[in-house]
Amino acid sequence: MTFLLDLHDHKAHATAISIILPLTIISSLIYIKSGNASLKVTIIVTIGSMIGAYIGSKILNRIPVNVIRKVFGTIMIITAIGMMFN
């Protein structure tokens, strides 16, 4: 959104959430209705991600963004290759 619509980063993020949230609810309902959901796993992950988001926002300020991007980029590429051939 920052590139395509020329919004400021902050506003882009907020506006993105306001659009993504209703879309997420719609697709969640489609998944649930078709039986492709697991209550147990969802609860575990939701609790975990709340704790994680807290920890994440704390360490965010200590590590340079470029380092984070490199680490995640590498993890994502390796995982992608793993999933492709697994």
Added chain:
Amino acid sequence: MGILSGVMSGLGIGGGTILIPSLVILTKTSQQIAQSVNLISFIPSSIVALIVHLKNNNIEKSMIKKLILPGIIATCIGALLAIKINSDILKKIFSLFLFVMGLYEFISIKNIKNKK
């Protein structure tokens, strides 16, 4: 694992890009279920975030009107497709997407440097 993916999303990188593969690989859930878990677990935290943004008046309302309708249509098509597709094929498509996103992380580093 939830904690780990939460750390990721707290860091501003889509938690799902880490959460979905780790669920599929480590706990052997099907690709569809992993995707639904990722979607549903996003709802509570984004409701909180949205309320904060609304209070701070950070939301561009004219933009929402333009984007929401095509978004809803695309979402329905996407979700219905994801349900119908075979789990293995969906996994392959997802991994391709993940690969491109991984490359993008590196490309965006260069862009940030160029701007400076």
